[in-house]
Amino acid sequence: MDEVRVLVVDDQEPFRRAMVTVVEATDGFVVVGTAASGEESLAAVGEVRPQLVLMDVHLPGIDGVEATRRLTHDGGGPVVVLLSTYDEDEFDLDGSGAAAYIAKAAFGPDRLLEVWERHADEVA
Numbered sequence: 001m002d003e004v005r006v007l008v009v010d011d012q013e014p015f016r017r018a019m020v021t022v023v024e025a026t027d028g029f030v031v032v033g034t035a036a037s038g039e040e041s042l043a044a045v046g047e048v049r050p051q052l053v054l055m056d057v058h059l060p061g062i063d064g065v066e067a068t069r070r071l072t073h074d075g076g077g078p079v080v081v082l083l084s085t086y087d088e089d090e091f092d093l094d095g096s097g098a099a100a101y102i103a104k105a106a107f108g109p110d111r112l113l114e115v116w117e118r119h120a121d122e123v124a
Contacts, residue, residue, distance in 0.1 A: 003030040004116060007050035007078070009041040009067070010034075011059050015104060019054050019083070026109040029116075038062030045071060050078045051123045052116060055098070057084035065096050072097030079119045083107060 006023050008031055010016040016034055023029045033048040035041040038059045045053065053071065057064040068080045082098040085105070093101055099119040102111050 003028055004052055004120075005030060005032045005048070005050045007032060007041065007044055007048060007053045008034045009036075009038075009044075009053060009059070009064065010056040010083075011036045012056075015056065018104075019107065022108055022112060023054070026112050029112065036060075038064060038067035041067050042070060045078060051120075053078045053080045055080050055082050057082050057086075065098075068097045069095075079116070079122050081115055 006029055008016055008019045008023065010019060020031050020034065023031050032050055033044045035044045039061050041053065041055065055064040055068055059067065064082055068082060071077045071080055079099045080097065082096065082101045083104050086103060088101055088103050088106065099122065100115045102115070
C-alpha cells in the first residue's frame with residue numbers, strides 16, 4: 001500500500017507540530033506539507049496533492065470550514081477532516097464538505113486510521 005499523503009493545516013504552531021507527530025507515528029501516512037491559514041491550505045493542496053487534509057476549524061482569513069467547502073465543492077479532491085478544541089457532539093458537519101470532525105483532544109493514530117478507512121474510497 002502506498003503511503004497516504006497528508007496536509008496539516010493549523011494556525012497554531014504547537015497544534016500543527018502535534019498533528020504532524022501523530023501522522024508521522026501512524027504507519028502508512030506521510031506529511032507532505034503544512035499550512036497556517038485557509039488561503040495557504042488552498043494553495044498547498046494544488047502544490048502537494050494530498051489525499052487527506054487535517055484542517056483546523058478556526059483559522060485567520062478563510063476559516064477551516066470555508067476552506068473545506070472550497071476544497072470539496074467539485075468532488076474529486078482530498079478527504080478533509082476538521083479539527084478543533086470543541087467536543088465532537090458540539091460540531092455540526094452539515095454543509096461543510098468535511099468527511100469527519102475530531103476534537104483535538106481525541107486525535108491520535110487510532111482516530112486517523114479509523115477516519116481514513118471509512119473515507120479512503122472518496123479520493124479521486
